[in-house]
Amino acid sequence: MKDAKVNMNRAPLSEKDIDKAKNFDQLMKMNAEPPVKIKWAKIGGIVAIIGGVLGYIFWPGNNREEQIDPQKSDKQQTETANSEFFKQTEVPYTHYVVNGGAGDTIVTPNGTRLIFPAGAFEDKEGNVISENVDIQFREFHDVPSIFGTNVDMTYDSAGTTYHFESAGMIEMHGFKNNKEVFVNADQPIIVELNSHYPGDHYNIYFMDPDGDWEFVSKDTSKYEPVVMIMDTMNEERPPVENYLVIKSKEDNYKKAKNELNQKINEAGLIVPQKANDELFSVKLSFKEKEFPELKGYKGILFEVTEKNKDFDKSLTKQEWTDIQLSKEGEDYLMTLFGKQKIKLIVRPVFAGEDMEEANQNFEELFAAYDAAHQGVLSAAREQMTTAYQSYKATEDSVINVINQSLNQAAWSDELSQKAYNVRRIFEVDNFGFWNSDCPQNLPKGQEVDPVFVNADDELDTLTFTNLYIAEYDKNAFFTYWGEWGHKKYINDKGEEKKQFISLPFTFNPKSETVLWAITNKGELAVITPEELGKVTFSKKAATTIKMKLHKKVIDVSKIKEAIGWK
Amino acid sequence: MKESSSYHQTDQQIKAESEIIELSKQDPKQFRSIYDKYFGQIMQYIYNRLDDKELAADLTQQVFLKALKNLSKYESRGLPFSSWLYRIASNELNMTFRNDAKLKTINMTDGIIGTLQEEIIDENLVEKIGKLKQIIKLLKESDYRLIELRFFEDRPFKEISEILEITENNAKVKTYRALDKLKEMLATH
Numbered sequence: 004m005k006d007a008k009v010n011m012n013r014a015p016l017s018e019k020d021i022d023k024a025k026n027f028d029q030l031m032k033m034n035a036e037p038p039v040k041i042k043w044a045k046i047g048g049i050v051a052i053i054g055g056v057l058g059y060i061f062w063p064g065n066n067r068e069e070q071i072d073p074q075k076s077d078k079q080q081t082e083t084a085n086s087e088f089f090k091q092t093e094v095p096y097t098h099y100v101v102n103g104g105a106g107d108t109i110v111t112p113n114g115t116r117l118i119f120p121a122g123a124f125e126d127k128e129g130n131v132i133s134e135n136v137d138i139q140f141r142e143f144h145d146v147p148s149i150f151g152t153n154v155d156m157t158y159d160s161a162g163t164t165y166h167f168e169s170a171g172m173i174e175m176h177g178f179k180n181n182k183e184v185f186v187n188a189d190q191p192i193i194v195e196l197n198s199h200y201p202g203d204h205y206n207i208y209f210m211d212p213d214g215d216w217e218f219v220s221k222d223t224s225k226y227e228p229v230v231m232i233m234d235t236m237n238e239e240r241p242p243v244e245n246y247l248v249i250k251s252k253e254d255n256y257k258k259a260k261n262e263l264n265q266k267i268n269e270a271g272l273i274v275p276q277k278a279n280d281e282l283f284s285v286k287l288s289f290k291e292k293e294f295p296e297l298k299g300y301k302g303i304l305f306e307v308t309e310k311n312k313d314f315d316k317s318l319t320k321q322e323w324t325d326i327q328l329s330k331e332g333e334d335y336l337m338t339l340f341g342k343q344k345i346k347l348i349v350r351p352v353f354a355g356e357d358m359e360e361a362n363q364n365f366e367e368l369f370a371a372y373d374a375a376h377q378g379v380l381s382a383a384r385e386q387m388t389t390a391y392q393s394y395k396a397t398e399d400s401v402i403n404v405i406n407q408s409l410n411q412a413a414w415s416d417e418l419s420q421k422a423y424n425v426r427r428i429f430e431v432d433n434f435g436f437w438n439s440d441c442p443q444n445l446p447k448g449q450e451v452d453p454v455f456v457n458a459d460d461e462l463d464t465l466t467f468t469n470l471y472i473a474e475y476d477k478n479a480f481f482t483y484w485g486e487w488g489h490k491k492y493i494n495d496k497g498e499e500k501k502q503f504i505s506l507p508f509t510f511n512p513k514s515e516t517v518l519w520a521i522t523n524k525g526e527l528a529v530i531t532p533e534e535l536g537k538v539t540f541s542k543k544a545a546t547t548i549k550m551k552l553h554k555k556v557i558d559v560s561k562i563k564e565a566i567g568w569k
Numbered sequence: 570m571k572e573s574s575s576y577h578q579t580d581q582q583i584k585a586e587s588e589i590i591e592l593s594k595q596d597p598k599q600f601r602s603i604y605d606k607y608f609g610q611i612m613q614y615i616y617n618r619l620d621d622k623e624l625a626a627d628l629t630q631q632v633f634l635k636a637l638k639n640l641s642k643y644e645s646r647g648l649p650f651s652s653w654l655y656r657i658a659s660n661e662l663n664m665t666f667r668n669d670a671k672l673k674t675i676n677m678t679d680g681i682i683g684t685l686q687e688e689i690i691d692e693n694l695v696e697k698i699g700k701l702k703q704i705i706k707l708l709k710e711s712d713y714r715l716i717e718l719r720f721f722e723d724r725p726f727k728e729i730s731e732i733l734e735i736t737e738n739n740a741k742v743k744t745y746r747a748l749d750k751l752k753e754m755l756a757t758h
Contacts, residue, residue, distance in 0.1 A: 007673040008620055009702040016616050016625075021609040024626030027601050033630075034597055034637050127738035159670030185739065188746070211711035212733060214663055 081523040092151035096139040104133030114197035125187040143172040147562040158216045165442030168479035170205040171198040172438040191430040198425045207429045210436035252394040259387035270372040275361035278352040283307045299364045302357035305349035446511040458549035467520040474514040527553040587645040620674045652731040704754045712747035
């Protein structure tokens with residue numbers, strides 16, 4: 004209404020104006036013939052009056068008149084076909100019962116929350132209803148479901164017609180004992196629409212009783228991806244041992260390991276270790292009497308340990324006059340004599356090829372000592388093994404949980420990128436259609452004067468009202484109001500004529516565009532982006548657009564399939 | 570609130586009209602008296618929302634054509650036949666505005682201002698005409714339609730409910746809510 008022109012004290016119609024307009028004979032004539040409706044269409048910014056033949060594009064070749072099937076030109080037939088089509092494809096309502104006095108919160112299968120406060124309903128007299136109310140509800144989240152329900156998605160603003168790109172839409176009605184009830188404006192229903200589309204550029208619109216969309220409010224979207232996913236993770240996470248239990252098991256293992264090492268040490272044994280490729284080692288000759296723990300081992304190397312923090316690698320290239328090996332506690336000490344005296348902490352290790360033999364030697368020494376000392380070493384080793392297995396089992400569960408968490412975090416990222424859980428929150432103070440939308444202009448780029456034909460029979464020219472266009476990357480479809488195909492009209496002499504008619508349309512050739520229409524036979528005629536991409540457009544002549552006919556389109560899923568909507 | 574309508578008809582008049590409608594269902598030529606009776610009224614109603622006499626004339630002819638074509642579906646509910654014509658006219662206007670919102674027009678008169686003054690109880694409303702002209706545009710189309718039918722067209726709520734296909738009480742509730750909105754906007758803008 005904000006664009007309405009306001010006149011003050013404009014002269015009313017005079018008797019002369021009215022008499023001039025009245026023509027009962029013409030009315031009788033029109034009544035006897037198929038209706039020639041005055042319809043206004045807005046195409047590419049040009050307003051064309053579609054009355055009689057003005058504004059139509061005439062298909063070249065007058066001899067086509069002879070090919071006209073009178074049945075096809077019947078506008079009523081087309082309207083009936085449309086009506087029958089939408090009867091089958093409209094999204095069904097879901098029914099809920101809400102107690103008016105207590106209120107309730109309903110979560111729909113799509114995750115949309117409907118919050119009914121106590122006293123949300125009133126009867127036609129304005130009395131608040133405290134009894135049960137039957138709620139009829141349905142929601143729409145994509146082009147096929149909106150189209151299938153035949154919801155007009157055009158929006159007029161400042162004299163321009165826009166087409167809604169939807170982030171989700173609902174329709175809700177209330178009944179008590181089959182009688183319509185109304186929303187109590189003082190206790191509006193709160194809708195948290197679970198939208199599939201991110202972004203804060205969608206506004207809330209309400210379809211008023213006249214079928215016009217009215218702007219209600221700016222976007223009130225709320226993102227909840229983290230909360231929802233964390234909840235899911237908590238629900239699905241396997242039981243995890245308490246951290247203290249894990250720590251205690253690790254301590255037990257370390258303690259058992261130390262005890263074993265201590266006993267091995269007391270037994271005068273060394274546990275063979277493999278040489279570290281990163282460290283320097285040297286082969287030394289020594290007397291086994293001085294180092295009995297090394298008895299029986301072959302290929303022993305003495306490795307400069309990490310304890311030598313200031314170890315100078317150039318020492319390995321110097322010449323030495325003597326080397327001494329001694330033992331200080333658990334460490335071996337290697338002293339190098341030359342121009343200088345250098346002391347290095349070393350440990351006995353084995354190269355890979357000698358490791359197996361060293362282990363065998365160790366096991367023999369271990370067994371011999373154990374046999375002589377009442378199994379003290381094997382008992383300590385068993386204790387350590389048990390403690391290790393217990394700790395490892397817990398450690399594995401920890402690792403699994405960490406991996407699972409990482410996987411879920413990745414999944415969570417993916418979900419949040421898709422923004423599956425954007426909630427668009429608004430108050431409903433009237434039953435009807437509510438829509439979260441962004442007005443869009445008709446696509447631009449390629450203007451087409453089309454002749455729509457059956458892809459399987461090019462002589463079969465298609466007749467329909469309204470042409471629909473959608474781009475795969477937008478949740479919107481654009482409606483060209485008008486008629487295409489064969490049409491009857493009455494000329495100035497009052498004679499009935501038949502003519503081929505068409506209206507131009509534009510589309511963006513850079514987008515994946517799909518076109519469709521409901522033919523006068525009730526089929527869904529579609530041209531996919533792939534086929535549209537093959538069409539050669541001419542500026543001088545009409546372009547033949549071959550549309551595939553889909554019969555038995557009985558629900559939204561069939562529309563999706565036919566127009567290739569993902 | 571007005572208790573009578575300038576278009577008020579007696580039960581006898583309504584009954585006589587129903588008989589003509591029944592005859593017209595068999596013989597469309599009988600429809601002439603209905604056409605002559607209401608053409609001007611419906612054309613004026615349409616013209617009040619437009620600024621184009623020719624378009625108003627075309628749409629009015631369409632209203633009567635639709636009425637005639639669907640006459641077999643019409644059942645008298647004790648209301649003047651004009652209620653049905655208004656309903657068709659209202660739908661025709663909706664379709665027209667849907668295709669070109671620029672055509673929307675509001676025609677105010679001193680008489681309308683007087684009626685609003687009476688309903689809104691604002692003695693200074695006449696002085697606020699400039700403001701009212703701006704504010705009335707902010708109303709929703711549906712709210713304006715209710716105010717227009719009730720206060721400008723003087724239609725009883727029973728007829729408004731028939732025209733807008735809502736219950737009589739709902740028509741009352743919605744009309745006075747619309748009037749409250751207008752009052753509030755006048756006070757706050």
